[in-house]
Amino acid sequence: MKHILSIVILFVSFQMSFAQSASLSGKVTDNDQTPLIGVNVIIKNSTKGIQTDERGTFKLDNIASGSYTLSISYVGFKTKEIDFNLSADQDLSLETITLYEGNEILEEVVLDVNRKNKFSRKTSAYVSKMPLKNIENSQVYNTITNQLLVSQSVNTFEDALKNAAGITKLWSSTGRSGDGAGYYSSRGFAVQPQLVNGVAGITNGFINPSNVERVEVIKGPSGTLFGSSVTSYGGLINIITKKPHSGTGGEITVSGGSYDFAKLNADINVSPSDKLSFRINTGFQQEHSFQDAGLKKSVFIAPSLSYKINNDVTLNFSYEASDNEQTNETFLFLNRYAPLAFNSIDELGYNTDLSFTSNDVTISNITQNYRGEVAWKISDQWSSQTLISGGLAKSLGYYTYLWNGSDALFNLYAQDTDSRTKTLNLQQNFTGIFNLGDLENKLLVGADYLDYNIIDNSSNWGYLHTINIDGDLVYGEPAINEENLSAALSGLSYLNSDISQNVFGAYVSDVINILPSLSVMASVRYDRFDYQGDRNTAGDDDQEYTESTFSPKFGIVYQPILDELSLFANYQNGFSYLNPQYITDFNTGDVTLQSYDVEQANQFEVGAKANMFNGKLEATLSYYNINVDNKYYWATQTQDLEVNSQGVELEVNANPISNLNIHSGFSYNDSEITDSPSATFLEGNRYGESGAEFTYNLWADYKFFKNFGIGAGFNGQSKYDTMVDYKAVTGSFDIPAYTIFNASIYYETDTFRVSVKGNNLTDETYYSGWSTVTPQQQRVLLGTFSYKF
Template sequence: MTLFLRAVLVTFLLFTFQPLLAQNTGTITGTVTLIDGQPFASVSVSIKETGRATLTNGNGHYTFNNVSPGRYHIKIQVLGATEKDIEVTVVAGQTVTADHQLPKENVQALQEVTVASGTNKFSKKETRFVARMPLKYLENPQVYNTVSKELIQEQVAIDLGSISKNVPGAGIPMIANQGRVTFRSRGFETEPNARNGVAGAAFSSIDPVNLERIEAIKGPSTTLFGTNISSSYGGLFNRVTKRPYNDVGGEVAYTGGSWNLNRLTVDVNSPVNADKTALFRLNAATTHQKTFQDQGFTNNLSLAPSFSYQITDRLSLLLEVEFGQEKGTSVVRFNPLTTSGKTQTIEDIGVPYNRTFMSNDLTYSTQMLNIFAQANYKISSQWTSQTVVSRARSTINGYITALNGRANNTLIPNIIVGATNFIATDIQQNFIGDLNIADHRNRIVAGLDYYNNFNDFDRVTVNLPAVNYLVPNANYRISRFKVDSAANTGGTLRKEKNRDNTYAAYVSDAFNITDQLLVMGSIRVDRYQYLGVYNVNTGQTAGGLGANGVSIGPYKQTSVSQKMGLVYEVAKDRLSLFGNYMGGFFNRSGQAADGTPFRPEHANQMEFGAKGNLFGHRLTGSVSYYDIRVKNVLRTDPNNTNYSIQDGTRKSQGVEVDLTANPFTGFNVVAGYAYNYSVITNANADINGLRPDGSGPDQMINFWASYRVSKGQLNGLGAGFGGNYGSRSYQLNNRTTKVIIPSYTMFDAALFYDQPKYRVSFKVNNLTSEKAWSVRLTPQAPAQFLGSVALKF
């Protein structure tokens, strides 16, 4: 019998006997909900006697068809909760229901939750990444802000810079020359290089197409996250990615706009097997856009597939890939003359706002490949094992440009030509527990972390002839041919490889003294091994000292960091008071003139404040005061300028407010305020007592308010309005020379019509075309118009 005839016969038998099978079997169905009645997605449900298993869908619902009559036990298994067995009796031709409501809300901290709630839709505070244990927002002594996908969608935010507008204190993002984005946090620079709580470094642009939300974790976060994922003393930006879900669905969207913007995105999800325990999701995007300036463009592609598999009721596997490639031109980066002896604003300097002084053939190409694998195993009702492997690779080829200011209204183009590679590997093993000891609840995470970093440089830096930026020559053009000629005949060569390893162990315990009083203690030990710089031309690994006593050869350092916190819930699940004392560090190489080796630079933060979840979840947020002190900062030795000494200090103090509100149905508000006082407290005379360069504005405000009609013929129609304010700041700040970035106030507005099968949006960014600059003096775009159409299925 041919294969075709066999397929026809099987199909005939199925259609013939399916009705008879249904008459002789029964159905088991049910819904799993959280303690507040909201549906719980992706919960493992199995029949103990038969081994059949499935996952709940977005509505928390599950179904087993064609079950033979008899008595069975339905097992509901959730990370962070006690296993539940429900006995059912199946009768032929009938449906039996087995529902379950979880007794603890905290399980959502260890497993992604889909909550179909219209109340305060932008407030998605519960997370399993910030504390790495089942800890609610009100129980966590650390401040963190979240930007949900609902807010990202409503604001038609198509890049990380637009998303960060909603984070208090983030400021105007700094775009590096290859599309990499950097934010401010409490006066310090930090990058979004954490993904799902572990290293996901990307030295290139990151498309937000696969983002579930952004988590801005505030303060030194070394204890749980280390220093290898660009956590700074001010905080950490964590990208939480979209996960596969137990249903068939998706969306195709197109966005067009100013400066020839064309963007196409796809989101497709589907179960892979009949039991719906294997799930697949693909997010993809391609974007092309020119700049508002006279030259410049970007053209990129992003693919982000993810696969999850509930192998057994205790073991689950998640595999994600982020692939991105981009071709474009560098954004303007202007470096003013540092010895002008003047105090002036960037406006006073007079560099034209809409000119790049470069060419469209000076392009860079980047490629990013991040692979993330996670296995969760429920050891018992109290303990879960989590194993994570992350591999991140970024490559940069081509031309990276900057403009260096000189006297007499001139600038010199500075161009890097060549290739750069970054490869990072992170392996973690965590054991997460939720158990009672002497009638007191303990939530514990203990883990081991190995991180390897490898960098490869093969590039030349050249300077080209100066140009008067106020009256440039009519034939002025920086071409690829001119740059290549200069690189072949001179320039500064960097042809090297360097590597480092970090071995770490950490433990954290949240201990409930009472149901409302909680203390947290955490400690981390890091062993850092820098393996030196290998010079490809000489074949030697560099040793000895470089400028100012900084070693470029191998060295090793051990660091200890801590996190302590106290939380008292004044009103259980509604209002809490908190305080924390957290530490962070960065490794520093070299030695002083007397041969004393440098120690790691350290910072400690003291913070206290209040968190709320009030009026039936209609108002959530936090108010806090922080004080960060940094010590062991390197500075030039005043007695020997060829060396450094390690007695520099810095402090950063401030207040942050983060509020998300739903005063009445359909109306939502997101608002934030950040005040930051930063000062260098012990340094060389030219900068001592001053605010550090690049620390951003000392005051920032963000808000977004929107209303959506929730019933009637206009259901789904809405509008939003928001804005951002930043006080003046410094690109350069010393006793003799200051370059001031003016304050800014920028407003955005949106209209949208959201229906079950489609969504139409219109957005205007920077309504008034306010002139503004990042800390790298990159001009920001004037009014930008966006239109978007999405089809859902």
């Protein structure tokens, strides 16, 4: 009996072994037949999966006979599914499988952790709105990855942008109506973060980085693809939010630190089926100022959904709502119309512990943004993307600022803010990859419509008091509270303004691969701008202004080492519509409505991009030259400035040895007003939006053994004259140079991460400003615990 049982067991084992002996193999490439490394290859509804090796190949062994579906996915490429049948003991080869680049929808969060060079990202679906790798894109952009944000324990959007080469802060977010988002300088021109997931979004207050997957800083005039509403001549800032992905799990994060900083965040992803993924991200954050008064509070919720109707059509929807409250950050506005009583920080004698405000007076921003997308794979060569997005932002509460009226005295002015900003954006893109003869074409054809409405019922400005730089009262009411501010504003009129702008744009862009190593790009955009408003014109008819423009773009890329080194050059165009202005003739007293031409900026740029040593070194070096020939100058209300901005930028992401990741950047900018007939005293000056000439940043993260790691780095900039636009009248006032050192230590496993971070370790006193002086954060210690499930 024992012998019979042994024979039966042996026979069953043999049968099971025989049934499981089938295998599946193949190779995954992109459309250029370049092998793709690290592609996820998974047999659906099973535990079997693998990633492609350095040759792009894979092999799955011990598969039982039957019918299956193979899912092949990679960041920046359309997921492909292949049905196949296996019989017993069969070795099935799928030969070469080609993935086509397209919109990022699923898997990106999961796949990011597999990159060795974790601070680099070689592909984006947003920068060119078509499938282009960074190394074959003639435009420069910096990507601040999620891994970098986590390594640095970033809790503010301002800290995130310190990682972008050439970006320097001019103003923090004020939350006030109209222009409440922060201002940054890029390539010599002011820019605000107004792009969310590739379309116009409202960021009129505190941007919570807990819902930010990464940030893309796209350099140079980018009007051809993005229009004028979200760009500046120096570039644009695109915020990529977190999206649903395959799998169920999430992360809960708790943080605390100096100045009563506290943060709680929950990020949960659920995939009840292969077709449906849902994600919800929500959190609360608060902190007090390092000064004697000041606070910020923020709560947000961001649900998102992805539904795969079939292999060709996917629906994506995301929504984010936030409620932010903050005191007015200390802005010392320097006098623009008379000689300053001080020309340096030392002469000003400012004790940065003083905020000159009160925690009883705050401004609130309630914002909502939504985005719906239909991603349709028409064929292996063509895809369609249909977008509808919009937002609503409210500014409610008191906004105050300090104006240097005379000598070393500052007047506090206040406004009862009540405004709403609404946007609606429609966009349709078709992208195709096809051959005309022997030439491969990557073609984008698109159109967009943006409707922008600002309703402002805020009060006019009222005066509260005058203080000296030590905070001593000179005139007026001593206390900053709601009662005194309400009294100061009583009897004043309200703006009662309703302004609408809508822009229709159509664009086409074609990248032609003449040779595998040589490609050229040509793009053009048509824009029609319509403005309607009634600002400050009691009894007059509504203003109306319509203008149209064309915006071209050209580029060339040559790769002396294919997929590893490219040389590029580009011509880019940017433009800006100027709203009509009422002009007063002081000789006659007549008031007339003046319209203006469209401002135009043109950039020429050359440089090199590298992606070498199997992706361990990614670098971009470029020289740019931007000219604006018809810049509007607010003081004279004329359009005759000529501005030249040129410079050099370098960004490096490296993984020189295992577990060491380095991110660094450097920039030099030379900006000059070359001609100004109506204000000749400006000629030869650095342009006021330019910020510092030199900026630099570095962050290194090294992981010891398996779980323990450290991070350290610095960022800084050279000094600059914050009064450069006015120095012929006021004299100069330099914002001093600074270098800020930061470091962290962490321990992480597959289920949790705990870290301690120190910002501004040397407790440096430093400032930002744009005809203003604002002290920046002093030394901060932060502790963070994240639980992953």
